[in-house]
Amino acid sequence: MFILDNQTPLPPTEKIWIDQPYLTECEATILHIKDNYIVTDCTIFYAESGGQVADQGWINDTRVIDVQKQPGYLIHIKRVDVDVPSVQINTVVVHIVEEGHSLQIGQKVNMRLNWSLRYIHMRYHSASHFLYHAVSSIYGKDGKSPYTRGCYIYSESARFDYADTLDSSLIPEVSSLVNDLIAKGENIIMEPDPNTKEISYWRYGNIIIPCGGTHVCNAMEIGPVQVKRKKVGKTTTRVYAYLSERKN
Ligand SMILES: [Zn+2]
Incomplete structure (x- = not known):
């Protein structure tokens, strides 16, 4: 999905959160503005992708309400030990801000995350990988996960949709493993x-999951999770992880 037209060639945005996921503020320069769409040279804002919702926060005193990315180019990575999904790299991040802002091209600005929201996304994204691993281990066949239709990671839960019935009697085993x-x-x-750098291998012991999202440094930051299962329509089962502890 292109949010901006393709008339203005813009360099790929430097995504500071890849190396510094705990950074809450940074300086950036505005490269392009169209209405309430803002493009900068670098960003700490995570654009919605891979099931993880966008960050929110502020550019100077202007509220950032959504963050999306323009396609860059598609890269296909082959590894023998793990299946890597094709991903868009060299993307341009577009910050969608509230109407009526006074930001200007060339301006140096301060970017500030809504950190409590980002941190809960990080905890939920890490929890989702444990959930995915546990569902694959308990319901998978021949080392393959049940077919995954999608995932959604936001401030209330992390969930996966599977094209499988996932017998409810095994959910306690999933919960124990997670x-x-x-x-x-x-x-x-x-x-x-x-x-x-736009795709990383999330490693926990011998578990490896390719990922382009934001994660906590240590599993203890997630705390205990509750696992729930719900049938959604005739052919889809949704599995949720819910965090039990507030951390900030
Ligand atoms: Zn992930």
Whole structure:
């Protein structure tokens, strides 16, 4: 989806959150403005993708209400140990701000995240990987996860939709596995792909999941989670993780 027209060539946005997911503020320069769409040279804002919703916050005193990205180019990475989805890299991040702003092209600005929202997204995104791993381990066949129709990670839950009935009697096993893994309290490692920083390999012990999202550094930050299952229509089962602890 193009949000801006393609008339103005814009460089890929430097995504500071890849290396510094705990950074809450940064300086940036505005490169392009169209109405309430703002493009900067770099950003700490995460644009909606991979199921994780967009960050919110402020550019100077102007509220950022949504963040999307323009397609860059599609990269297909092959690895023997893990399936890597094709991803858009070199994307341009578009900050959608409230109407009536006074921001100007060339202006140096302060970017500030709504950190409590971002941090809960980080905790939920990390929790979603444990949930995905546990569902794959308990319901998967021949080392493959049940077919995943989609996922959604936001401030209330992390969830996956599976094209599978996922027998409800096994949900307690999923919950135990998720919580046992989290309780180990190990560090979560984000190892960038050698071809692009925009995809990393999320590692926890010997679990590897390709990902372009934001994560906590240590599983203890997630805390215990509740796992729930719900049938959605005839052929889809939704599995949720809910955090139990408030952290900020
Ligand atoms: Zn992920």
